[in-house]
Amino acid sequence: MPQSVDDRSAFSSIDDVASRFAEAGYITDRRLATTIYLVTRLNKPVLLEGPAGVGKTELAKTLATVTGRRLLRLQCYEGQDETRALYEWDYGKQLLYTQMLREKINDIIADAPDIPAAVARIEGHGAVFFSDHFLVARPLLDAIRGEQPAVLLIDEVDRADEALEAVFLECLGEYQVSVPEIGTYTAKTPPFVVLTSNNTRDLSAALKRRCLHLFLDYPDAERELAIVRSKRTGLPEAAARQLVEVVRGLRELPLRKSPSISETIDWARTLTVLGVDELDAGVLADTLNIVLKYERDMQRAVEVLPRLVDPNRELPGAGHSHEHGSDVHAHDHGGDQGHQHEHAGNNGRDVRAAMDRPGRHDEGYYGAPGPGPTRRTEPGQGQGSRSFAALIRRRPG
Ligand SMILES: Nc1ncnc2c1ncn2[C@@H]1O[C@H](COP(=O)(O)OP(=O)(O)OP(=O)(O)O)[C@@H](O)[C@H]1O
Ligand SMILES: [Mg+2]
Incomplete structure (x- = not known):
């Protein structure tokens, strides 16, 4: 090599x-x-x-x-x-050159007795038009x-x-x-x-x-914090740390689209613009549209935000988050959507079509849990690989 x-x-x-x-x-x-x-x-x-x-x-x-x-x-x-x-031939350029070289071409075929003879003569010069000069290189x-x-x-x-x-x-x-x-x-x-x-x-x-x-999975908390820091978002260290934990908590929810690293960065920048030094559930709820792109995801997230911001907080209904999660999950599989799910995955086109279908909220999306009851776990490494594994598991054959 x-x-x-x-x-x-x-x-x-x-x-x-x-x-x-x-x-x-x-x-x-x-x-x-x-x-x-x-x-x-x-x-x-x-x-x-x-x-x-x-x-x-x-x-x-x-x-x-x-x-x-x-x-x-x-x-x-x-x-x-x-x-x-890979490459393609520059037809426009080839055409232009044949026009410009018309006289020369005429000279070549001038004394050819018939059409087959004329074609044979031109063929002898054809390689010129399929040379490096007329090749358009694409990335490969x-x-x-x-x-x-x-x-x-x-x-x-x-x-x-x-x-x-x-x-x-x-x-x-x-x-x-x-x-x-x-x-x-x-x-x-x-x-x-x-x-x-x-x-x-x-x-x-x-x-x-x-x-x-x-x-490449979602990073662990320390690396995500380092990424946020490296982007100089202006958010104070303690708030940034807390924000990273909140985002990691959101990734554990059965969301259609889990927040990515770029969304953590955007959220940090947004909070800085708003002059937020300390996080509270209210300001996070108000800016949730920075990280979540579907209304149903937002509704789910708003419910758990207070607990994510302050894990020690006792909420009415707190501790039932996993039951709630599996409830939502079960609804999502009801009726037609469950049916669609079975058929999605036969090939890439189906999977993509299923992922693009509005209103689908199931484990076909990265960041959503696999089939079966959802259990609230501590955000940790492997958040993406779990959903990735779920995606692979669902493939027929
Ligand atoms: N390790 C990292 N260090 C610094 N910034 C990062 C890191 N990982 C992700 N980012 C930030 O996240 C943004 C999104 O990353 P990128 O576009 O590469 O994602 P991707 O994996 O290609 O996503 P997609 O599958 O949607 O194309 C980047 O622009 C960058 O700002
Ligand atoms: Mg990309």
């Missing part, structure tokens, strides 16, 4: 990764820093999976920043074909052919069709791209490749095998 001779992007150690990322405003933990270190040392792509807003995309951007590499981003979507990912080819080393971000790879996934495989295995009309391009300096997935469909075993795998 080609290795760069003078690549300034190398990290000297795992600690070096952690400190350079922290300087750029991205807070890692040991596992994350180790994985990044290995990505850069083994020249292996990394597949990042996990709930929304845990820093998957940001990780790739930060990797580009701290290594001084250019960031090439391929945003995947359904129905995307390889011309958007650009990452491999470009002179400058790159970080290639293949974002939300689970949204791409399987046919395109096969193209990724081919390209990432050898860091090569073949253009039949021209030949094979091989990377001088292999790009650092980051793939992200929200797990709306299973990725092929072949793709997973070629990648280092990292599940």
Whole structure:
């Protein structure tokens, strides 16, 4: 495999990764820093999976920043074909050139006795129009052919069709791209490749095998606090700490959309703007729309906010939160929605359609608990992986 001779992007150690990322405003933990270190040392792509807003995309951007590499981003979507990912021919330019070269072309075919002879003559010159000059490089080819080393971000790879996934495989295995009309391009300096997935469909075993795998979960309290701190939101330390605990408490609720890290940051900034130094349930309830995006989620959250702000507080009905949670959960599965649930998950398109369907409030969403009674647990690590596991468990076959 080609290795760069003078690549300034190398990290000297795992600690070096952690400190350079922290300087750029991205807070890692040991596992994350180790994985990044290995990505850069083994020249292996990394597949990042996990709930929304845990820093998957940001990780790739930060990797580009701290290594001084250019960031090439391929945003995947359904129905995307390889011309958007690899390369395409610049038809407009080809046409323009044939117009401009009309006289020359006329010269070439001037003494051809008939049409087959004229076509044969033009064919002899056709390669000119399928050369590097008329090739439009899309991110995959650009990452491999470009002179400058790159970080290639293949974002939300689970949204791409399987046919395109096969193209990724081919390209990432050898860091090569073949253009039949021209030949094979091989990377001088292999790009650092980051793939992200929200797990709306299973990725092929072949793709997973070629990648280092990292599940990015919601961070633990200390790291989330460090992230909030690093964003200089202006919220006093004690309030920020309390806010992080409240958000972690919200993530334990059966919500349609759990608050992500970016929402914790937004909430902290909002409270600062409002001049809040000490948290109380009232001000949090008034600003809850910063972190929760569905009315029903807000209603659920408002009920438990007083207890989340002050865990020692005795509330009428407090201590029944888990019964309440499972109640809500059960309602959500009633009738038609339960039915839809059974059918969702046959393929990525179904899962996505189910996730986009308004009014669905079940464990198909990250941050919502799996099937069965909901039990209030202390917010801890693994909040995202539980809901992630629930999503996987529901898959047929
Ligand atoms: N470890 C971190 N350090 C600093 N900021 C972070 C970290 N993780 C997440 N963030 C913040 O959270 C925001 C959201 O992260 P990002 O967009 O990367 O999430 P994502 O996992 O790609 O989500 P999605 O699946 O919705 O695309 C970032 O812009 C960044 O401000
Ligand atoms: Mg993202």
